[in-house]
Amino acid sequence: MNNAVPSSASRKVTLNDVARLAGVSVATASKALNGRKQVRAETRARVVEAAEQLSFSPNELARSLLADRTGTVGLLTNDLEGRFSIPILMGAEDAFGADSVAVFLCDARGDAIREKHHVQALLSRRVDGLIVVGSRTDPRPSLGRELPVPVVYAYAPSEDPEDLSIVVDNVGAGRSAVDHLVSTGRTRIAHITGDPTYGASQERAEGALAALADHGLELVGEVRFGSWTESWGRAAASMLLGQHPGLDAILCGSDQVARGVMDALREHGRTVPDDVAVMGFDNWEIFTSGARPALTSVDMNFERLGRVAAQRLFAAIDGEPRSGVEALDTRVVIRGSTVPG
Amino acid sequence: MNNAVPSSASRKVTLNDVARLAGVSVATASKALNGRKQVRAETRARVVEAAEQLSFSPNELARSLLADRTGTVGLLTNDLEGRFSIPILMGAEDAFGADSVAVFLCDARGDAIREKHHVQALLSRRVDGLIVVGSRTDPRPSLGRELPVPVVYAYAPSEDPEDLSIVVDNVGAGRSAVDHLVSTGRTRIAHITGDPTYGASQERAEGALAALADHGLELVGEVRFGSWTESWGRAAASMLLGQHPGLDAILCGSDQVARGVMDALREHGRTVPDDVAVMGFDNWEIFTSGARPALTSVDMNFERLGRVAAQRLFAAIDGEPRSGVEALDTRVVIRGSTVPG
DNA sequence: CGGTTCGCAGAAAGCCTTTTCGGCACTTTC
DNA sequence: GAAAGTGCCGAAAAGGCTTTCTGCGAACCG
Numbered sequence: 197m198n199n200a201v202p203s204s205a206s207r208k209v210t211l212n213d214v215a216r217l218a219g220v221s222v223a224t225a226s227k228a229l230n231g232r233k234q235v236r237a238e239t240r241a242r243v244v245e246a247a248e249q250l251s252f253s254p255n256e257l258a259r260s261l262l263a264d265r266t267g268t269v270g271l272l273t274n275d276l277e278g279r280f281s282i283p284i285l286m287g288a289e290d291a292f293g294a295d296s297v298a299v300f301l302c303d304a305r306g307d308a309i310r311e312k313h314h315v316q317a318l319l320s321r322r323v324d325g326l327i328v329v330g331s332r333t334d335p336r337p338s339l340g341r342e343l344p345v346p347v348v349y350a351y352a353p354s355e356d357p358e359d360l361s362i363v364v365d366n367v368g369a370g371r372s373a374v375d376h377l378v379s380t381g382r383t384r385i386a387h388i389t390g391d392p393t394y395g396a397s398q399e400r401a402e403g404a405l406a407a408l409a410d411h412g413l414e415l416v417g418e419v420r421f422g423s424w425t426e427s428w429g430r431a432a433a434s435m436l437l438g439q440h441p442g443l444d445a446i447l448c449g450s451d452q453v454a455r456g457v458m459d460a461l462r463e464h465g466r467t468v469p470d471d472v473a474v475m476g477f478d479n480w481e482i483f484t485s486g487a488r489p490a491l492t493s494v495d496m497n498f499e500r501l502g503r504v505a506a507q508r509l510f511a512a513i514d515g516e517p518r519s520g521v522e523a524l525d526t527r528v529v530i531r532g533s534t535v536p537g
Numbered sequence: 538m539n540n541a542v543p544s545s546a547s548r549k550v551t552l553n554d555v556a557r558l559a560g561v562s563v564a565t566a567s568k569a570l571n572g573r574k575q576v577r578a579e580t581r582a583r584v585v586e587a588a589e590q591l592s593f594s595p596n597e598l599a600r601s602l603l604a605d606r607t608g609t610v611g612l613l614t615n616d617l618e619g620r621f622s623i624p625i626l627m628g629a630e631d632a633f634g635a636d637s638v639a640v641f642l643c644d645a646r647g648d649a650i651r652e653k654h655h656v657q658a659l660l661s662r663r664v665d666g667l668i669v670v671g672s673r674t675d676p677r678p679s680l681g682r683e684l685p686v687p688v689v690y691a692y693a694p695s696e697d698p699e700d701l702s703i704v705v706d707n708v709g710a711g712r713s714a715v716d717h718l719v720s721t722g723r724t725r726i727a728h729i730t731g732d733p734t735y736g737a738s739q740e741r742a743e744g745a746l747a748a749l750a751d752h753g754l755e756l757v758g759e760v761r762f763g764s765w766t767e768s769w770g771r772a773a774a775s776m777l778l779g780q781h782p783g784l785d786a787i788l789c790g791s792d793q794v795a796r797g798v799m800d801a802l803r804e805h806g807r808t809v810p811d812d813v814a815v816m817g818f819d820n821w822e823i824f825t826s827g828a829r830p831a832l833t834s835v836d837m838n839f840e841r842l843g844r845v846a847a848q849r850l851f852a853a854i855d856g857e858p859r860s861g862v863e864a865l866d867t868r869v870v871i872r873g874s875t876v877p878g
Numbered sequence: 879c880g881g882t883t884c885g886c887a888g889a890a891a892g893c894c895t896t897t898t899c900g901g902c903a904c905t906t907t908c
Numbered sequence: 909g910a911a912a913g914t915g916c917c918g919a920a921a922a923g924g925c926t927t928t929c930t931g932c933g934a935a936c937c938g
Contacts, residue, residue, distance in 0.1 A: 257598050258924035289642070301626070603896055
């Protein structure tokens with residue numbers, strides 16, 4: 197039913213064909229093409245030429261079967277549409293270098309059953325390792341210690357400290373945000389953030405409060421939790437301005453919230469940044485660049501997170517496993533919403 | 538260097554192990570597990586039990602080697618960070634159903650060399666087919682007719698009409714946008730869109746103009762091309778309001794542009810939608826829902842596009858190839874920016 | 879010049895699974 | 909009771925590649 201249409205071209209040229217054309221055995225052909233040492237230069241040249249002529253490309257399946265290494269890894273995500281998976285995935289793809297490693301992508305959509313299923317499927321395809329990307333920073337259940345391949349958790353750490361997890365340092369992010377605001381002369385800082393059930397909002401707030409304390413300052417009002425939306429930003433900012441008209445900076449839990457906050461400020465006749473400085477988290481370019489003025493934000497370095505995860509996975513595959521949680525630092529990207537000009 | 542650390546568990550249990558435990562030959566074990574007909578029920582049960590006990594999972598590599606079908610496809614994208622690839626990818630993942638098919642993801646980043654490279658790598662891993670996702674709607678070079686597996690182009694069509702391409706009907710999208718505006722009573726409609734070098738902006742404008750003509754209307758002013766940014770939307774809208782204060786609707790080339798337009802309208806004291814209706818294209822939720830009021834937009838149905846591409850690829854793999862360009866229709870998602878309430 | 883080493887090529891085994899085919903022990907049929 | 913048919917199981921080949929091991933001629937040594 198399948199071979200009805202032989203697609204088009206040269207269906208499968210094998211090492212056998214190459215060997216025959218070069219007038220050697222498959223063993224010799226294999227050695228020649230793989231740079232093994234026991235082949236005369238002249239013979240090797242003949243084989244290489246034959247291979248090129250037939251545009252031979254070795255069957256990785258057969259090779260993997262033998263080598264017990266497939267050069268594939270599984271990338272298991274839970275939020276394909278999200279802000280996090282994609283840059284992480286790019287970083288990972290980048291680090292793997294495409295030459296040697298191919299990436300299986302699976303989206304479990306937050307469903308544990310589906311996740312198990314995918315893991316099974318990946319294992320039966322004999323991936324060399326797994327990267328698991330969560331959709332929230334909160335710890336997630338481990339895939340277990342009994343897996344036959346190494347696993348690295350990215351963004352969302354595993355609950356099992358024996359696993360290796362690479363995460364963003366959200367506390368540090370909160371600190372550095374406040375440090376930046378203080379360094380630009382702000383002293384009456386408020387904090388409007390998102391969904392309180394997210395670890396990210398709690399940790400960022402925690403870091404912000406700690407940094408304020410270090411500077412001998414206090415937060416203006418309480419931390420305002422809500423949702424990760426512009427409309428929450430607008431609403432919260434309006435309330436805040438009513439209660440604390442003297443504030444000179446609003447730190448926002450995300451760029452979206454910050455956009456809403458800036459809208460509200462404008463409507464209240466406050467100017468940014470002269471009157472009130474605003475900054476966000478995530479450095480999501482489509483939000484930061486569209487803002488007026490452009491929005492200062494803390495970049496979470498997701499691509500680097502992906503790259504590091506990939507590197508750690510490589511290391512583990514090569515027999516250098518680690519465990520524990522590795523937190524990557526963030527960086528403040530300064531734009532017009534906190535410094536004039 | 539590798540087996541230094543045997544990771545953790547039961548490295549590789551093969552069919553042989555199962556057969557031995559069940560006291561049968563591998564041939565029988567295979568038949569038993571695959572539901573082949575020539576096995577006594579009692580024997581089959583014994584094998585199944587043995588397999589479970591060892592938590593055996595067949596080596597897909599070996600299986601593929603034999604079957605000449607791997608159950609894998611390559612997804613070659615050129616804009617991983619973008620708005621298009623991800624939903625398409627989700628749709629494809631969805632259609633493939635995860636049970637039977639695994640997806641190799643590659644990002645060529647717009648580089649033809651890298652793309653060739655990835656194709657080679659995928660072919661050597663013996664994928665059953667390829668989906669190529671472009672980053673713009675403009676036609677792109679074909680991968681060629683000589684590939685040993687079927688290829689489906691998604692979003693960006695192939696230049697070769699013999700290839701099969703699945704694209705969005707941007708002309709139709711433009712038409713249906715105008716139809717919607719007219720149906721809500723608008724007659725003085727302007728159009729602010731993005732980068733003129735994009736096929737998408739040209740086609741949407743073309744469709745909009747055609748629909749206006751059908752309704753016996755004319756565009757207010759010229760089509761305003763610019764960039765796909767909020768700031769362009771703001772700037773263009775300000776100019777437009779100065780020149781044509783009587784307009785009652787602005788069709789925007791993207792949701793981002795629409796956001797800028799709405800900002801400008803507010804600053805000019807115009808209300809949306811009572812005074813001026815605004816709508817965008819793409820239905821990018823983070824923009825449409827944050828707008829005040831929520832933004833009416835034309836949804837490009839990217840997920841469906843991905844699903845259809847996957848289905849067509851399946852069909853082609855099963856020997857039912859098609860060719861030509863298949864344009865999928867779009868749908869208007871109505872929100873507060875065009876209808877009050 | 880006999881014996882040892884060395885360089886290079888090929889035969890064959892192995893990786894894991896599926897499938898074809900032969901064979902064995904029965905049961906059925908006249 | 910012999911011939912034909914049935915039901916189940918296993919041996920073996922196949923799929924494409926790598927690797928080990930054997931073998932053979934040439935070069936080297938004394």
